[in-house]
Amino acid sequence: MLYFNGRTNGMYKILHLFRLGKFANDNIKFMNENFSNNYHEFWIYGSRINAETKLDLHSFKNVKYVRNIIEKLRTKKVYDFDKIIYHGVFEQEIINFFAKERKLLKRLYLYFWGGDKFYIQNNKWNNLKKKYVIRNAHGIINILPEEKGYMQKYYHPKGKFFCAKYYADYGLMKSIKEQKQVEKDYIAIQVGHSATFTNKHIQIFHLLSKFKDESIKVYVPLSYGNKNYAQRVIKEGKKIFGEKLIALTEYLCEDEYDQFLKHMDIGIFAMNRQQAMGNIQTLLYFGKKIYLRDRSVLVHYFRNEKHCDICTINEISKMEYEDFISFSDISKKNNGRMIEALLRIEPRIKAWNKIFND
Template sequence: MFLHILGSNSMFTKEFFKMLSTHFDKTEHVFLGKYPDEAQYRKLNGCGIVQSVSLKMPVYLYRSDYIIIHGMFNKAVILALFLQPWLLKKCNWVVFGADIYIRNKKNKSLTDKVFEWMKRRIAPKIPYISTFSDGDWKLVQDWYGAKGRNLKASYPLAACNAELVNSLDRSKKQKDCIDIIIGNSATATNQHCQALDMLKQFKDENIRIHLPLNYGLGDYQAYAKKVTDYAVSIFGSEKVVPLTEKLSGEEYLKYLNSMDVGLYNNDRQQAMGNITQMVLCGAKVYIRRDTNMWEHYRHLGCQLHDIEEISGYDSIDALIREDAELKLNNIAAMSARQDMGLKIQIWQTAFDTMKQDAAK
């Protein structure tokens, strides 16, 4: 039995449930997490559900043959693995990004420091580390001393299913203004204010600045207000459009499809689902060259733009103009990565590898 430790608030959770239900033996999979609407998740795929606040959690940690930790966030699980290191031999840590970049967080609480120390002690003993990119694999080795076998990870996204993506009108019909989106969430690693400063030279142009600020970490509403206020101070309230309401996957894709330009000034691996969706929508996308994502997308055959280019532009046309062939190549590269068959193969390889090694 595979025990999946995956929270309900992950953007991947529901689609991952559906994929397992449709393409794998769901009797082999049980989920451990906080699921406020347990009935809804059971209906999605019929897999077993164990609430992480339940006293059954230790039982399932022992009963399972394999444990897949989808993001090392659950403090109860980290503590359990630290105190019972013999459980680590059946673990696969799927690195989400935020679970390792917390290492660089300033002013960490004492609790955060303690659990980071625990993670550094258990990471070298975990036999499998799954990552979205080669860059994250190198970081988890350097920062946490990981020594296990590196496997690939990829999740299906609700807004990237083939039928929905193919139905998009990517023509970007003539509009009365240019729509620019900055970042993916109300987290400081988006570096919103720096990105807004880059666009300051275009404040008198006919543009709208869209700010997705509908989720984040901790007291993210305070950060969202700070970013919104700063944007308004530069561009005026009539040009700033903060997104504060939650949208369904389909609604969010339509929202992204209305954008002409995407600025992702994130200083770490983050917003990859949003970036993928923006490329599929045919937008011109800018990211930082100094993150793992730059080489990751290049490796996939997707050529995004260096966000530092913006400071050298002398017109709004330079900001939005995209080579037609480059756009089509990027869409093709990203479409190939969203193929459900590829995602099934990636997870089948992970499951089979863990089973085969256990049988040796």
């Protein structure tokens, strides 16, 4: 079913700016399958050589790969659109463009993924431009409602606040969950979700080192992010855990990655921002034990807002091994039920429709 976005005297024409990467294909498909694609256009930019996934340009006629996004924006075709949604506010060049083309700010919606909300260290001029654009954009979109406080504290936006989430293949996850769990003679522990320092891999490795002689395997997804950082993580992990450290450095398709997550018993995510949401949600849905950083927005969201049974990382230092790995069937079922409601497509469509109809 298509959900039409529009106004009484016609439909809004909406431009999406999207960096080529792991989120692009599935979420363009989600937008086009659930909203009128006659009124959405996607400008996809970034290196096709270094991209984590390949873009299927032939699936939808409203998707255009742009070699130089700044040159494209300067053609003034951007003024043909009623709304502009910038997904992942990372590129300073794009921020600079909107800081200069101030008339576009009343059409601009900034969708923050997590790390893009922070100021750039030691670059006062760029930070001033970023603050100006965020403060004057028509809309601020976050994944978690808890992020609103941070944005208000550091940027004082004048625009409206929205929350929206990307595509999640609930049907695929449901079918994988229903498959029989493969028996294994060890506990599979996932640490982090990417090769970014916010995962605090090495800190977690040292925390887990007291369990290194137990029947465990430590899995570290490192297929995207900083390659140099990934090598440091692997080196330190091997030093502590030896062959029990398993690094995932190749990109897996969605089905393969969900199968990997089902294989896990425990997930540990030390970030303090809206990051690794897909990993955490899927693991909770599959009934896995999750450790999150104490007092983080993620703990607040999953424990307080979604009523999931969550442990905090600072508990690990005081735990015996059996306490660390144990997780009751009641907690597994509760988390699965809470996340099932969260994963359904209808609330996601409703959230995006609110933005498109604004």
